[in-house]
Amino acid sequence: MDRIIVLDFGSQYSHLICRRIRESNVYCELLPYDSPISMIKDLHPKGIVLSGGPSSVYLQNSPKPDKKIFDIGVPILGICYGHQLIVDEFNGKIKRFDNREYGYADLVIDDNSDLFQGINKKIKCWMSHADAAENIPNNFEILAHTKNSLSAAIANRERKFYGIQFHPEVSHTEEGNRILRNFSQSISNAKPDWTMQNFIDFSIKNIRTKVHDSRVLCAISGGIDSTTLAVLLSKAIDNNLTCVFVKNGLLRLNEEELVPKLINKYLDINIITINAEERFLSKLKGIRDPEQKRKIIGEEFAQVFLEVTKDYGPFYWLAQGTLYPDVIESGLSKGPAAIIKTHHNVGGLPQWLNLKVLEPFRSLYKDEVRKIAALLDIPDEFIKRHPFPGPGLAVRIIGEITDEKIRIVRQASNIVENELMISGWYDKVWQAYAAVGDDLAVGVLGDERMYGHIVTVRIVESLDAMTADWSRIPYDLISKISNRITNEVSGVTWVTYSVSSKPPATIEPQ
Ligand code: XMP
Numbered sequence: 089m090d091r092i093i094v095l096d097f098g099s100q101y102s103h104l105i106c107r108r109i110r111e112s113n114v115y116c117e118l119l120p121y122d123s124p125i126s127m128i129k130d131l132h133p134k135g136i137v138l139s140g141g142p143s144s145v146y147l148q149n150s151p152k153p154d155k156k157i158f159d160i161g162v163p164i165l166g167i168c169y170g171h172q173l174i175v176d177e178f179n180g181k182i183k184r185f186d187n188r189e190y191g192y193a194d195l196v197i198d199d200n201s202d203l204f205q206g207i208n209k210k211i212k213c214w215m216s217h218a219d220a221a222e223n224i225p226n227n228f229e230i231l232a233h234t235k236n237s238l239s240a241a242i243a244n245r246e247r248k249f250y251g252i253q254f255h256p257e258v259s260h261t262e263e264g265n266r267i268l269r270n271f272s273q274s275i276s277n278a279k280p281d282w283t284m285q286n287f288i289d290f291s292i293k294n295i296r297t298k299v300h301d302s303r304v305l306c307a308i309s310g311g312i313d314s315t316t317l318a319v320l321l322s323k324a325i326d327n328n329l330t331c332v333f334v335k336n337g338l339l340r341l342n343e344e345e346l347v348p349k350l351i352n353k354y355l356d357i358n359i360i361t362i363n364a365e366e367r368f369l370s371k372l373k374g375i376r377d378p379e380q381k382r383k384i385i386g387e388e389f390a391q392v393f394l395e396v397t398k399d400y401g402p403f404y405w406l407a408q409g410t411l412y413p414d415v416i417e418s419g420l421s422k423g424p425a426a427i428i429k430t431h432h433n434v435g436g437l438p439q440w441l442n443l444k445v446l447e448p449f450r451s452l453y454k455d456e457v458r459k460i461a462a463l464l465d466i467p468d469e470f471i472k473r474h475p476f477p478g479p480g481l482a483v484r485i486i487g488e489i490t491d492e493k494i495r496i497v498r499q500a501s502n503i504v505e506n507e508l509m510i511s512g513w514y515d516k517v518w519q520a521y522a523a524v525g526d527d528l529a530v531g532v533l534g535d536e537r538m539y540g541h542i543v544t545v546r547i548v549e550s551l552d553a554m555t556a557d558w559s560r561i562p563y564d565l566i567s568k569i570s571n572r573i574t575n576e577v578s579g580v581t582w583v584t585y586s587v588s589s590k591p592p593a594t595i596e597p598q
Contacts, residue, residue, distance in 0.1 A: 089290070090278040091115040093133040095123065097141030097151050097169050103416055103554055104257040105137055105167065105268070107453060112269040113280035117451070118416060125154040135163040135276030138170025140255060144184070144219050145169070145176040163248035163276045165203075168217055171251030175242070178225035178249075185236070189215035193234040195241075195254060203231060203243065203250050205270050211262040213240075213254035220253060248275060284459040288320065291448045295324040302404035303328045304446060305396060307389070308359065309339075309478070310347030313409030315355070315470045316461040317449060321407055322357050323464070330403070331357055332396050334389065337365030338480030338489075341498040354467050360400060364392050372482065372489045378598035381489070385479045390441050397443070406443040410450050411457065413554050453552045474505075474519045475553070483598040486525030492579060493541075496524045499577045500543050507569050508547070508561075517559045518550035522573065523597050524580075531574070531581025540581030543573055547585075548595055556590040 092109050096102040096118050109116035119128070121141075128136070136157060143150040158164065158177065166174040172182045195213040197204045215234070224230065224239045228249075232241035240253045250271065256264035272278045306321055308314040308331050321329045333351075335344045351359055371384050397403050437445060449457055454475065461471045477483050484501075485493045500522030508514040523544045531538045545566070550556035570583040586593075 089115050089281060089286075090134045091117060091131060092135045092137060092272050092276060092278055093128060093131060094118045094137040094139055095121045095153055095157075095170075097121045097139050097143070097173075099140030099142070099168065099255075100555070101255055101257050102139040102141075103413070103552075105139060107552070108257050108265055108268050109137075109272050110282055110453075110456075112265065112272065113282045114269075114272045114278045115282040116272070121151045121153055123154075125156045125160075128154075128157060129160060133160075133162055134278040135165065135272055136160075137271070138164065138166040138173055140168030140170060140216070143169065145172045145182050146219075158247075158249070163271065164250070165271045165275075166249075166251040167257070168253060168255060171242070171253050172219055172221065174249055174251040175221045175224060175228075178228065178244070180225040180228070181222040182219050183222050184218050185220050187236045188218040189220075189234070189236050189253075190217075191215065192260065193236070193240075193254065195232050195234055197232045197241075199229070199231045202245070202275055203241065203252075203267060203270050205274065207263045207266055212260070213256075213262070213264075214258045214260040215254050217253060250275070284456060284463055287452075287456075288460060288463060291320060292324040295321065295446070295448060299325055299328070299405060299446070301328060303330065303402065304405040304407050305393060305401075305403040305443070306331045306407040307393065308333055308347075308351070309476065310343060310350065310470075310473075311409075311476050312454070312461060312470055312473060313411060313449060313457055313475075315351070316457050316464065316466060317407055317409045318357050319355060319464045319466055320448065320460070329357070329407075330396075330400055331359040332393070333359050333361045334392050335361065335363050335365055336368040336385070336388070336480060337494070338368065338385075338482050340476065340481070341502040350469055354469070360396065362392055362396065364388070369489065374488060376487050378483070381482050381598065382479050385482060387438065389478075390438050393443070394441055397441075403443060405446045406437065406441070407446040407448070409457075410447045412449075412451055412453055413552050415450055416554070455552070472515055474514075474517075477596055483596040484521055484523040486523065486597055488526075493524050496541055496543065496577055496579060497522055500524070500545075500573045500580065503572045503576060504545055504547070504569055507565060507572065511561075511565055513547075513559075513561055513565065516549070517561075518548050518553065518556060519595060520545075520547040520559075522546075525597075529582040533581075538581055540579050542582040542584060543577070543580050544584050544586050544597070545569060545573075546595070546597075548590070550590075550595070553595060556595050558585075558587050558589060 094105045106116045106118050193215045221239045228242045228244045230239050234240045237253050243250045256267040504520050527542045547559040548556040549559050573583050
């Protein structure tokens with residue numbers, strides 16, 4: 089499979105470059121900017137993109153790639169900071185200008201013979217920079233300009249090096265996808281063979297080769313990732329797959345009954361159900377720290393898997409539905425995201441579990457998993473469900489986890505989801521739930537004073553959970569949700585609506 093590599097210099101948009109290139113069916117991967125040249129070469133990229141980033145190339149400690157990437161002989165596209173790296177590398181001059189460009193700019197295309205092929209002479213583009221090229225290097229020519237950037241796009245056609253000052257990956261840039269497609273397919277000659285059907289065929293072969301005839305344990309939660317994974321695995325290894333569903337007391341309302349029912353109804357896979365509610369909740373008693381809660385839950389899952397292995401094993405592999413954003417956020421990102429939350433499925437398994445990890449979806453975004461699910465004929469009941477975090481309701485309960493708070497988040501979240509479904513908003517948003525903490529507020533119920541819980545409703549829109557924004561659902565709908573929660577969930581007096589985006593907030597409160 090042909091691939092394009094994006095080297096990440098820390099821009100908030102780096103992973104978007106990957107998404108856009110994949111959307112035109114070319115496989116694309118994000119790697120840290122300082123990836124060793126031997127590793128890059130081993131991947132045989134057809135082209136390399138240098139992302140944007142917050143630094144300035146003329147600063148002493150600014151991030152730089154291994155210079156040898158310019159000798160590999162493949163086309164290179166620099167975006168914003170990446171563009172400035174190319175200018176700097178070939179002896180042009182980058183400096184800070186007073187006329188910073190943030191936001192929209194009119195890009196005038198002077199030459200549309202390759203990178204801008206098929207694009208009108210003038211487009212709107214998205215700029216976000218203070219540095220720019222004062223002189224471009226010898227052997228480079230200008231392909232496009234804006235009022236403030238006379239060399240907004242440059243090229244050395246002989247070596248196939250291109251630099252653009254603006255961000256083609258953000259939706260504000262008109263024809264941004266076309267520019268990335270021109271680079272990846274026309275200039276780099278990468279074949280557009282990244283289709284989800286190809287991925288399925290390739291993964292089935294790959295899983296068979298890896299696993300041979302050893303047995304695989306796959307934990308399923310009823311969420312889209314683990315369900316799709318289980319169906320794919322069962323196609324690949326049939327009876328060597330055993331699925332386990334753990335009732336940990338932290339699932340949504342009715343979920344413990346619904347998930348096995350849905351799986352039995354629609355999918356041809358056998359599941360073992362483990363009742364572990366008591367042991368999870370007793371271990372969590374008195375624990376208030378979010379990271380400690382996550383750690384306890386992760387370890388308890390591992391304990392359960394160990395027992396399943398003893399009772400139903402031997403197993404050699406544990407399959408997990410880890411996705412690409414989990415990998416980016418925990419491994420590659422140089423930013424604070426790497427340490428914000430311990431996603432137990434990315435943190436690695438304890439050694440004593442003695443199982444090898446199988447993660448066929450490690451390179452996928454969630455919308456790609458949804459496409460695979462559709463190709464595998466998994467019904468909409470699974471595909472359209474919102475993502476649900478591995479540690480369950482524990483991440484939506486602030487402070488100690490008590491039976492009362494579990495009841496409140498279950499009932500209130502059920503009302504949120506139910507109202508979104510009735511009003512047609514459920515499918516338009518990424519996630520919707522209610523959270524609860526220890527804060528109480530005075531209410532008045534039937535003329536009586538009541539000191540009850542404050543529930544926070546959080547509804548967010550997102551493409552892949554890397555960034556998110558709160559959903560602007562109609563006031564009337566918020567009002568209806570609020571009324572129902574205070575009327576139907578006993579012990580709640582106030583309802584608030586979360587209006588924080590990610591960043592700076594995260595999607596889940598814990
Ligand atoms: P945050 O809260 O980090 O969440 O913005 C991003 C997305 O990931 C989900 N999430 C998790 N999923 N294990 C998971 O499988 C976890 O530990 C975990 N923590 C958060 C969250 O629901 C959102 O979709």
